[in-house]
Amino acid sequence: MPDLPHLLAFIAAGWLLNLTPGPDVLYVVTNALRSGVRAGIVAGLGITTGCFVHIAAAAIGVGTLMATSAAAFTVLKVIGAAYLLYLGVRMLLSKAAPPAELDGAASAVDAPRSLKAIYLGGFWTNVLNPKVALFFLAFVPQFIAPGTDDKALAFVLLGVLFNVNAIPVNVGWALAAGWLARRSAVRDGLRWLDRVAGVLFIGFGLKLAFSDAPSR
Known part of the structure; x- marks a missing residue:
């Protein structure tokens, strides 16, 4: 493990990276806006679980395989891009939630199946993105003595610490989005927000689809 100054630098860098908007942050925010804070937190937990899969895979060498094999990277890249595109199109075609669903204990939030779907969506959004595995392979070793x-x-251990530190950041995004969803102007424009989120997810999917495989 790194010494205390390097450990604090690792934690700070992790927080800054988790604050940076991307597919994971967008997934948390859009679910919190549509279904409340609890849905946003569940979305973040799904993403965190996906990160644990990447950490385990990197530790046993799967991440290294993707970093050196263009074929392995391409297969996961195509699947991940297709999933992001699917999420984007679904948001573009979705109907606006009734205002009552955004206040307090929403029926969509309380439904176990809905929460399960949100959790699994966050999990697969993260797991199917090969760049997350490559990120851990590039970022974490810098802090290993x-x-x-x-x-x-x-x-x-550092990967687990990174993931644990990401939880309060995701909760913060969910709380902020949940607070924003209670504002009437946001409720009235939720359909528009879905359109923007859908376009962004499609953009993330296309960016992933056309990304280059890692060099050998």
Whole structure:
């Protein structure tokens, strides 16, 4: 494990990276806007679970395979891009939620199936993005001291710390979006917000689809 100054730098860098808007943040915010804070938090937990999959995969070498194999990267890239495009199109075609669903305990939030769908959506949004695995492979090792005896264990511990630190950031996004959803102007424009979110998800999907495979 790194010493205290490097550990604090790792935590700070992780928070800044998690605050940066991207598909994960957009997924949390759009679900919190449509179905309330609880839905946004559940979306964030799904994303966090997906990150744990990437950490485990990187620790056992799957991430390294994707970083060196153009074929493996391309397969996951195509699947991930297709899923992001699907989410974007679905948002573009979705109907606006009735105002009552955005106040307090919304029926959509209380429905276990809806929460499960939101959770799984966040999970697959993250798992099917090969750039998340490559991010962990590029970012985490910078904070592992060269003399560390068990680098794989250090990688896993730092990855877990990164994920745990991401939870309050995702909760913060959900709380902010939930507060915003209670404003009447946002409720009235929710259909427009869905359109914008749909276009952004399609943009993320196209960006992933046309991204280059990592060099050998």
